[in-house]
Amino acid sequence: MEEAAVAFTEVSKVYPGEVKALDRISLRIPRGEWVAVMGPSGSGKTTFLNLLDGLDRPTSGQVQLLGTNIADLAPAEAAVFRRENIGLVFQQFYLIPYLTVLENVMLAQYFHSMVDEGQALEMLESVGMGHRASHLPSQLSGGEQQRACIARALVNDPGIILADEPTGNLDEANEEKVFEIFRELHRGGKTIIVVTHDRVLGNLAQRRIVLNHGRIAEDTYNGNRAGECTASIVG
Amino acid sequence: MFFRLLANSLARRMSRKLLAAFAVWVGISLILAFLAVSIDVGDKMNRELQAFGSNIRLEPVAASVPVRVGGHDVPSTAPPAYLEEGELVTLKRIFWKNNILGVVPRLWTRGKTEGREVPLLGVWFEHKIPVEGGEPFATGARRLYKHWKVEGSWPSDRPAGGRISSLVGDTLARKLGVRPGDAIRVTVPSGPATIAVDGIASTGGREDDAIILPLAAAQALAGREGKYSEADISALTTPENKLAEKYGQDPKSLTPAEYERWFCTPYPGSVAAEIQKSVPGSAARVVRKVSETQGAILTRIEGLMFLLAMLTLVACGLSVAGVLTSAVLERREEVALMQAIGASRESVLLLFLSEGAVLGLAGGLLAAATGSFLGQWLVRAVFGSEPELHPALAVLSPFLGLMIVLAGSIWPVWQALNQDTAAVLHGN
Ligand SMILES: Nc1ncnc2c1ncn2[C@@H]1O[C@H](COP(=O)(O)OP(=O)(O)OP(=O)(O)O)[C@@H](O)[C@H]1O
Ligand SMILES: [Mg+2]
Numbered sequence: 278m279e280e281a282a283v284a285f286t287e288v289s290k291v292y293p294g295e296v297k298a299l300d301r302i303s304l305r306i307p308r309g310e311w312v313a314v315m316g317p318s319g320s321g322k323t324t325f326l327n328l329l330d331g332l333d334r335p336t337s338g339q340v341q342l343l344g345t346n347i348a349d350l351a352p353a354e355a356a357v358f359r360r361e362n363i364g365l366v367f368q369q370f371y372l373i374p375y376l377t378v379l380e381n382v383m384l385a386q387y388f389h390s391m392v393d394e395g396q397a398l399e400m401l402e403s404v405g406m407g408h409r410a411s412h413l414p415s416q417l418s419g420g421e422q423q424r425a426c427i428a429r430a431l432v433n434d435p436g437i438i439l440a441d442e443p444t445g446n447l448d449e450a451n452e453e454k455v456f457e458i459f460r461e462l463h464r465g466g467k468t469i470i471v472v473t474h475d476r477v478l479g480n481l482a483q484r485r486i487v488l489n490h491g492r493i494a495e496d497t498y499n500g501n502r503a504g505e506c507t508a509s510i511v512g
Numbered sequence: 513m514f515f516r517l518l519a520n521s522l523a524r525r526m527s528r529k530l531l532a533a534f535a536v537w538v539g540i541s542l543i544l545a546f547l548a549v550s551i552d553v554g555d556k557m558n559r560e561l562q563a564f565g566s567n568i569r570l571e572p573v574a575a576s577v578p579v580r581v582g583g584h585d586v587p588s589t590a591p592p593a594y595l596e597e598g599e600l601v602t603l604k605r606i607f608w609k610n611n612i613l614g615v616v617p618r619l620w621t622r623g624k625t626e627g628r629e630v631p632l633l634g635v636w637f638e639h640k641i642p643v644e645g646g647e648p649f650a651t652g653a654r655r656l657y658k659h660w661k662v663e664g665s666w667p668s669d670r671p672a673g674g675r676i677s678s679l680v681g682d683t684l685a686r687k688l689g690v691r692p693g694d695a696i697r698v699t700v701p702s703g704p705a706t707i708a709v710d711g712i713a714s715t716g717g718r719e720d721d722a723i724i725l726p727l728a729a730a731q732a733l734a735g736r737e738g739k740y741s742e743a744d745i746s747a748l749t750t751p752e753n754k755l756a757e758k759y760g761q762d763p764k765s766l767t768p769a770e771y772e773r774w775f776c777t778p779y780p781g782s783v784a785a786e787i788q789k790s791v792p793g794s795a796a797r798v799v800r801k802v803s804e805t806q807g808a809i810l811t812r813i814e815g816l817m818f819l820l821a822m823l824t825l826v827a828c829g830l831s832v833a834g835v836l837t838s839a840v841l842e843r844r845e846e847v848a849l850m851q852a853i854g855a856s857r858e859s860v861l862l863l864f865l866s867e868g869a870v871l872g873l874a875g876g877l878l879a880a881a882t883g884s885f886l887g888q889w890l891v892r893a894v895f896g897s898e899p900e901l902h903p904a905l906a907v908l909s910p911f912l913g914l915m916i917v918l919a920g921s922i923w924p925v926w927q928a929l930n931q932d933t934a935a936v937l938h939g940n
Contacts, residue, residue: 332852332934353856360854367937371849375524380516387513388855413524429853 280344282308282437282468283329288338290324290491298324300491301338306484308436311459311469313479316488322472323368325488326439329470330363331355342437360389364430366440368472370422372414378425379410382432389433400428404458420451427458438462440471444478456481518866528839529871532832532920536875536913537882539828543821543912544883544905545890550817552891552900553810566614566656566744566799568784570595573795594619594739595794597727602790603745604643608783611748612649614656615641617740619730623698623705623723630684630698631722634730634740637669653724656746657715664692664711669726676705676729679713681720696723700733745787745796749780756781825916833920836868840924847928848936857929864925868917876913880906 283306290299298321306312314322327333328340331347340347343362350358359365372381382397401407404424414422423443430438443459444452456478462469463483471478479485487495522529572595595617603612619634638655640648654666667677680690690696694709707723714720731737756779759766766774775782780798788796840847850860884906891899 327934330852332937333932356851356854356856359852365852367852371845371852371937373846373849375520376517380520383513384517384850385853387517388850388853388859392513433854 280308281305281341282310282343283470284339284341285328286339286341288328288335288340290321290328290333291336297491299328299335302491302493303338304486304493304496306468306470308468309463309466310484311463311482312471312484312486313482314470314472314486314488315474315479316494320488321491322488323441324491326441326470326472329437330365330439331359360385360433362436364433364435364438366423366426366430366438366443368441368445370414370419370426372422372425372429374414377411377413378406378417381414381425382429385429385432397428397432400432401425403431403461404428405454418451420447420454423447423451424454424458427455431462435467437468437470440469442472442474444473444475452477514863514866517863518870521863521867522870528835528842529867532835532839532868532917533871533875533878535828535832535835536872536916537878539824539832539916540876540879540909540912541883541886542824543828544879544909545886546817546821546824547905548884548887548899548902549890549894550814550821551902551905552887553814553817566616566746567749567780568745568747568787568796569799570743570745570787570791570794570796572741573793594736594741595743595791597731597738597740599791600743601641603787604641604649606786606790608747608778608786611778611783612745612787613748614651614746615743616651616653616656617727617743619727619734619736619740620722620742621700621730621734621736623700623733625696625698626688628687631718632698632700632730632733633719633722633724634727634734635724636727637667639669656744659716660719661714662711663714664709667708667710667726669728671708676707676725677710678707678723678725679711680709681722681724682712682714683720684722685709685712698723698733702733702735705733747778747780747783747787749778749783755779825912829916829920832916833923836917836921837924840864840921840928844928844931844936847925848931848933851929851933852937860929861925864921865918868921869914872913872915872917873910874913875917876910879913880909883909 283304285302285304288299288302289297291297302325314325316322324333328335328347329342331342331350334348342358345358347355347358372378373384376384379394379397379401382400383392383394386392386397398407398410401410404427406421406424406428409417409421409425414425417425423446427440427443430440440459444455447455452475459469459471459478459481469482471482473479483498485495485497486493572593574593597617600615600617603609603615606612616635621632621634622629623632624630636652638650638652640650643649652669653660662679663682664679667679671677678696680688680696685691688696690709690712692709692711696707696709698705698707707725713724727740731739755766755770755774755777758770759774759779759781763771784796784798788794847860847864851857884902887902887905888899
């Protein structure tokens with residue numbers, strides 16, 4: 278069987294004060310899959326993503342990304358793994374305030390390997406932000422900042438994209454633009470894991486995982502129960 | 513990209529960084545000023561101690577308290593009240609001859625002017641002692657009494673026309689109402705004499721009440737040719753230490769080896785002993801010079817200034833650390849973000865420390881200018897003397913700035929690097 282993009286085995290995350298954010302979760306996400314993670318506030322969605330990107334570690338169980346056990350990596354190795362394989366879009370738009378939009382994108386290139394201004398600009402154009410490249414984040418609207426963040430997440434061409442509420446603060450027009458970007462990425466064969474409250478975005482995804490109190494309450498492929506048609510999708 | 517990052521970070525987020533650079537600037541300026549004073553004090557002190565102040569007083573045995581030479585009491589034969597001027601040449605023949613920097617024989621006598629009795633003091637103003645097989649040794653009051661302030665001109669030992677020239681102590685000059693260029697009529701047992709006033713001397717000593725004239729003239733007026741009553745000698749000596757102290761307490765307690773060492777070290781005591789041996793009927797005693805007491809005070813000022821500089825360094829370091837800590841804490845999200853998008857610790861550390869380095873260097877460079885300025889002003893204010901320039905301090909300044917800022921920022925940056933990135937970014 279092909280190596281999965283993500284494999285969780287009996288993963289639990291307990292925060293100080295006995296807060297069980299994730300409770301013995303097991304799941305597999307094959308490469309190229311577009312997954313929407315949904316669920317009420319506090320159900321453990323962000324925690325789930327943090328375990329994936331290696332910023333956080335599970336209390337018990339195993340998290341594997343592309344066959345690598347993230348917990349086994351030293352912090353420096355985890356940083357390398359992250360910049361090679363993962364593009365992160367945050368719940369809030371974290372841009373560096375004293376850098377222009379273009380420079381923010383280039384920063385990811387700088388930490389990754391080489392700065393390529395032309396490519397960074399192309400990336401911004403692909404999310405419809407080419408004309409705002411030389412603006413500071415404070416001069417942008419929320420939707421524009423979010424798209425700049427997406428451009429930064431994509432500039433190093435990662436295999437896996439993790440997004441936390443990418444449309445949470447956007448109006449419909451901006452939302453539609455972000456949906457289009459994700460559709461495009463999916464067509465390009467990227468693995469996309471997006472946390473969202475947005476039903477439309479949830480329905481666009483191939484697969485929907487609903488968390489509740491740190492457990493998987495629902496796991497469906499376009500409305501069918503997982504397991505039932507996994508074989509056909511994974512092929 | 514790195515420099516773009518650095519430049520933008522510095523240019524677009526100024527306020528707090530300016531505060532840090534300002535703290536560095538003020539702190540190092542003070543440090544430099546204190547150090548400048550400390551160094552100047554040291555220089556000044558050395559110069560003062562090297563100046564030919566007399567530190568040994570030679571007197572006839574009778575006039576002196578019993579003195580021990582090399583641990584033996586000198587037999588007190590019939591004590592002459594005066595010493596022989598001619599025997600002073602032996603000073604340049606003794607073991608420590610090269611340590612003898614100056615000598616002035618002095619003869620005290622009395623005369624009357626305007627119905628009041630005045631002390632007359634004969635000295636060598638400028639004199640040459642012949643040295644076997646060498647240049648004559650030039651000495652005299654003018655060289656030895658550097659601290660005398662003379663208004664008018666220094667007299668010569670043998671003025672043209674056979675007149676007697678003199679300095680008048682300033683206290684006496686005020687009483688007599690004389691000025692340089694005046695003449696004083698003095699009556700001595702052998703008759704009247706006219707003394708020309710070349711200058712008014714402020715000496716801070718007994719001489720302020722006296723008329724100071726060439727030794728030969730005083731001898732003639734007193735009828736004591738070739739005699740003097742005491743001599744001030746300046747000798748280059750080594751500061752006393754434990755050994756000298758031990759000798760001072762009880763010379764017999766020294767082991768032969770220690771005695772040898774004591775004898776061969778130019779402690780004031782050993783030089784004085786040697787002089788006493790070479791001049792018959794004399795007693796040499798070590799004079800604790802005023803400048804030595806001053807020296808002790810100056811040493812303390814020097815230490816104090818150094819201490820102040822160090823304390824300022826600590827205070828400055830702490831305040832810079834405080835400013836930088838809050839500046840870095842303010843940027844925790846930025847650090848977390850950089851780490852989340854794959855920055856290594858090293859690259860984040862490099863960025864923050866470089867920023868700090870720029871601030872530290874800037875503050876230090878500014879301080880190099882203001883610090884030396886402040887230091888010069890302080891030296892002038894405290895000592896009233898012309899300050900030295902200290903290029904070394906100016907060079908030190910940017911380095912100090914660098915060190916302070918790096919020391920102050922390493923800890924907060926390290927903290928930020930070790931923070932819980934996930935928690936910071938997700939605002940939980
Ligand atoms: N650092 C932490 N320390 C303690 N408890 C935490 C921490 N982070 C999260 N939690 C708790 O863990 C649970 C899951 O949090 P998580 O952020 O994963 O929820 P979420 O599904 O992302 O919610 P939201 O939709 O509001 O973003 C919550 O009850 C939360 O209070
Ligand atoms: Mg969340």
